[in-house]
Amino acid sequence: MRAELDADTLLQVILVLVLxxxxxxxxxxxxxxxxxxxxxxxxxxxxxxxxxxVLWLLDRI
Incomplete structure (x- = not known):
């Protein structure tokens, strides 16, 4: 009763956390x-x- 998660489910959880x-x-x-x-x-x-x-002072605009 200690391991209620399968290895596949645990790997999916780890993959989601990494993503x-x-x-x-x-x-x-x-x-x-x-x-x-x-x-x-x-x-x-x-x-x-x-x-x-500067442009205004040089009469360029």
Missing amino acids: VWLVLEVLDATVDLLGSLLGLLPNLIGLVIAVLI
């Missing part, structure tokens, strides 16, 4: 990539503003 772990790792990598891209956004906006000011 969940892999999906969580992929989501974590995606969120990290998105966060790093959004972290660069203020610097990019500042660069665009600086370029626009």
Whole structure:
């Protein structure tokens, strides 16, 4: 009565847990990539503003 689970059922449970772990790792990598891209956004906006000011001073726009 100690082993109520078959070996196949136990392997399926382990496989599902490994798949969940892999999906969580992929989501974590995606969120990290998105966060790093959004972290660069203020610097990019500042660069665009600086370029626009220089172009305005040089009468290019």
